[in-house]
Amino acid sequence: MSVGGFILIGTILFVIVYAVLIYNRLVNLKHDTAKAWSNIDVLLKQRHDELPKLVETCKQYMQHERETLEKVMQARAGISAARESSNLHALGVAESQLRQGLMQLFAVAEAYPDLKADESFRTLESRITGLENAIADRREFYNESVNNNNVRLEEFPDVVIARLFGFKPFELLEFSEEEKRDVDLKALFG
Template sequence: MTKWIIATALGLALLYLIALYNGLVRLRHEVTRSWANIDVLLKQRHDELPKLVAVCQQYARFEQDTLTRVMEARSAVRDARARNDVPRIGALEEQLRGLLAQVWAVAEAYPELSADARFGELSARISRLEDAIADRRELYNEAVNNLNVRVESFPDTLVAQALGFTPARPLTFAARDKADVDIAALFQR
């Protein structure tokens, strides 16, 4: 009878450990999947940026410095994505978002550019992608939070540490980068 109780207890403990492990694996994959969704949208937006710059360049008076900074920021984000450096991506993406706001603000000073159908289509597409990225970022950060809670909670932390599970890093932006864009300041540059 004692052997049966010990065997049952060990079996239940093993099942519990398996359930903990599988739960951690599921959450880790959720973080990976959520990031992949963001990555797809970032790539789509980055594919649209050269088209937007090309349309703007057709208007000779448009600020070349602004367009150059947009392309440099795009390149820096692409490099950070290749290294899977989530905190750096967050900072660079926010910089790129600010530059895009500057492009749109400066474009308002060029009525012929603002009226250009291609510019309007690209601007609308990039804006929709921005909204989708924000939605996906929320889902990603929720997945990161769920994983981190499990990795840091007892008794899950024992299994997580033993099997190499580590907390994930959320995609965050600086408070100043989340503030409304000062359109008037953009025209003073």
């Protein structure tokens, strides 16, 4: 075999190995993103399970605050539906509504000293606050994974392999502008 034949075979082998490496990296990014979403999903499920307990505890004390409690439960239902349908936009909207409802619930709870002293309420408030913080951390990690995946899908030569094998970009988990605004404490306590 001539030198030109060896160069041709070497070049073909190099291209094949390089394409396999790109493919494997894209698969890895896809699964990292799915795993990051699973982490968020677990936390959302845990919070979903805790919210009815919080509302039931509050109902015993907050007879005149039904609207606040109902908002929390409606947002909870919206999050559940968005999770099940994997609709990240709807999830972001429902998350914003839930966060507002929880802020209002915890603010209203300040007017009920017996409720604030209740061990169940304090435990649930602490648990839900911890879950909120964990969800925020996992959301950041998820969005970073999505960004890494989506950038690779647009870079050359990865874009060629991605299109050839049908890799798709993921959607960022973003929340509404309402959630990003500062909280109006006067309105909550007014």
